[in-house]
Amino acid sequence: MTRVALLLASVAVATAMPATAQNRSATTNMPVIGSAPQICVLQPPRLAPGAQTNFRGLSGETLQIDQMVDSTTLATNAASASVQFDAVCSFPHRLRLESQNNGLWRTSELPPTPSAGFTYAVPYRAEVSWAGVNTALDADALSRRVAERGVTIDRPGAGTLELRIEIQQGASNVRANAPVIAGYYGDTLRIVLEPQ
Amino acid sequence: MTHSLILAAGAFVALTAGSAAAQSATDTKSFAVVGNVPALCSGGTIVGTGSTFDLGVLIDTTTGLLRTDLAAPPKVLTGSFCSSRSTITVNATPMAAQNFTAAPPAGFSRTVDYTATASGWTATAATFATGAGSNPGAIQTRPTAFSGDINVSIGTFATNGGSGLRLVSDTSYLGLVTVTLAVAN
Numbered sequence: 001m002t003r004v005a006l007l008l009a010s011v012a013v014a015t016a017m018p019a020t021a022q023n024r025s026a027t028t029n030m031p032v033i034g035s036a037p038q039i040c041v042l043q044p045p046r047l048a049p050g051a052q053t054n055f056r057g058l059s060g061e062t063l064q065i066d067q068m069v070d071s072t073t074l075a076t077n078a079a080s081a082s083v084q085f086d087a088v089c090s091f092p093h094r095l096r097l098e099s100q101n102n103g104l105w106r107t108s109e110l111p112p113t114p115s116a117g118f119t120y121a122v123p124y125r126a127e128v129s130w131a132g133v134n135t136a137l138d139a140d141a142l143s144r145r146v147a148e149r150g151v152t153i154d155r156p157g158a159g160t161l162e163l164r165i166e167i168q169q170g171a172s173n174v175r176a177n178a179p180v181i182a183g184y185y186g187d188t189l190r191i192v193l194e195p196q
Numbered sequence: 197m198t199h200s201l202i203l204a205a206g207a208f209v210a211l212t213a214g215s216a217a218a219q220s221a222t223d224t225k226s227f228a229v230v231g232n233v234p235a236l237c238s239g240g241t242i243v244g245t246g247s248t249f250d251l252g253v254l255i256d257t258t259t260g261l262l263r264t265d266l267a268a269p270p271k272v273l274t275g276s277f278c279s280s281r282s283t284i285t286v287n288a289t290p291m292a293a294q295n296f297t298a299a300p301p302a303g304f305s306r307t308v309d310y311t312a313t314a315s316g317w318t319a320t321a322a323t324f325a326t327g328a329g330s331n332p333g334a335i336q337t338r339p340t341a342f343s344g345d346i347n348v349s350i351g352t353f354a355t356n357g358g359s360g361l362r363l364v365s366d367t368s369y370l371g372l373v374t375v376t377l378a379v380a381n
Contacts, residue, residue: 025378026239030271032291032310032350032371034251036363039260088260090304091365131301158260158303158362 040093040193042161043086051082051164058083063165068122074179076122078169087130088158089193095130096192098148103141103173106183119172119180126189127164131157139187141173152196163191233279237377240276240346247271249350254291254308254369260362262308262355270349273375276317277343281380284346285335288312288373290326290356293366304364307356312373316346326371327354337380348375 047058054077056064065079104122114120121141128135130153137149170177249268256263293306300306309327318336325331350373355361363369 023236023238025376026237026276027374027376028239028242028247028273030242030247030249030348030373030375032249032251032268032288032373034254034266034291034308034369035367036255036293036365036369037253037257038365039255039257041258041260088303088362090255090260090362155301156304156362156364157301 036090038091038195040089041087042191042193045083045085045163048082048084048162052080054079055081065167068185069180073177075177076119076167076169076171076180078167080164080166082162082164085161085163085191086159087161087193088156089131089153090156090158092152092154092156092196094150094152094192094194094196095128095133095135096148096150096190096194097126097128097135097137098146098190098192099126099137099139100146100188100190101139101141101186102143102145102147103139104167104185104187105141105144106181107186108183114181117174117178119174119178121173122167122180122185123171123173124165124167124187127166128161128191130161131155131159137189139189161191163189165189235278235280235379237278237282237379238276239375239377240273243272243274244269249373251291251353255363262353262359262363266353268350270347273346273348275343276346276377277341278338278377278379279341281337281339282317282342283335283337283378283380284314284317284322285376285378286312286314286322286324286348286373287334287376288324288326288350289371291369291371293364294368294370296364296366300361300364303360303362305355305357305361306364306366308363308369308371309354309356310350310371311352312348312350314346314348314375316344317342317377322375324373325352327356346375348373 054066056066063081067077070077123141124139126137133153135151139147172178251266251268291308296306311325313321313323315321318338320336322334322336324334
C-alpha cells in the first residue's frame, strides 16, 4: 500500500516538471551593423551653361579670360563665369575659399617696381553657393598674399556647389580703369570642404 | 506518531491476509505508468563568428551613396528543433544611424532598408523586407516536428527614401534581425 502511494506521487511530479520548464517559442536576435565615415567630395568642375562673359571657357580646372583688357584704353574688361561642382559632405563641415595671390597677379618675372599709374594686379570676386549658404571672397589685389574666407555649415550637404568668378570693368589695384601692364596674369582659387 | 500507528496496523492486516492467501492461485495488480511530452521549440545556437551581421563601411566614399556590393556571410542556427507543428517568423528593423538621430537634411537619409531571410525550416523561406508596408511571407508554418539548421541571410540593401540620397555620416548604423520558432496551434 505504501509503495503504491509512492509510485503515484512520482508520476505526479514527472507530469508537473515539463509544465514549468517547457518553451513554446524560441527567439534568436542578430544585430546588423555598419558605419558611414565622414566624407567630403568635390567632383570635377563644369561650366554652367550660358553663364560666362568674356571667358574662353573651362579647360580642365582652368578658366581663361578671353580679352582681359580693352584694346583702346588698356583698362580691365569685365568678365564673369559660373562653374559648378557636384559635391557631398556627409557631416557638419566648413567651406573655405582660398586665393593664393589675393587677386590676378602677373606670373611672369616682375620688374623691381611697377610703373606708376599702371595696374599690375587685378582684383576679382569669387562667390560660392553651397548647401543653402552663400559666401564670397573679395580678392582685392592690394597685396600679394593668401586670402581666404571660411563659413561653417552645421549640417551635411549634397548637391551642386556653384562658384561665380566676377571681374569688374576697369578693375585695378591702383585706381579704377588704370591701364594694365602687359603680362600673363593668374591666380589659384581653392575651394575646400573640410571638417570644422 | 499517528503515521507509525497506521503502518503497524497495516502490517498486522498483511500478516493476517498472508495466511489466507496461501490457499489462492494468483493475485495481480496493475499500475499505470504515464507521462507526456509537451510541445516545445529550441532556437539552437549560431555557428561561427557570433551573431552579428557586420557590413562594415556602408557607403562608396567617392560619392557618399550606398555601396552596391554590400554583403555579409549568412548565419547558421544549428540544433534548432520543435517537437510538434511549428511556425518560423523572421522580423527585422532597418539599419538606422545611432548618433545622428535628427531628421536628415535634404539629399540625405539616416536609414538603410534590407531583406532578411530564414530558410531551411520550411519549404518556403520566411522573408521580411524592412522597407515594405507589409510582410505576409515573414511567417511560415511547418506541419511536422523538425530538427535542423536554419540559414539566416540579409540582402537587397537600399537607402530609405531613394537611391539618390546619401547616408549621413555616423560611426554606428544598427538594425536587428529576429528569428522566432514557435509551437503552432
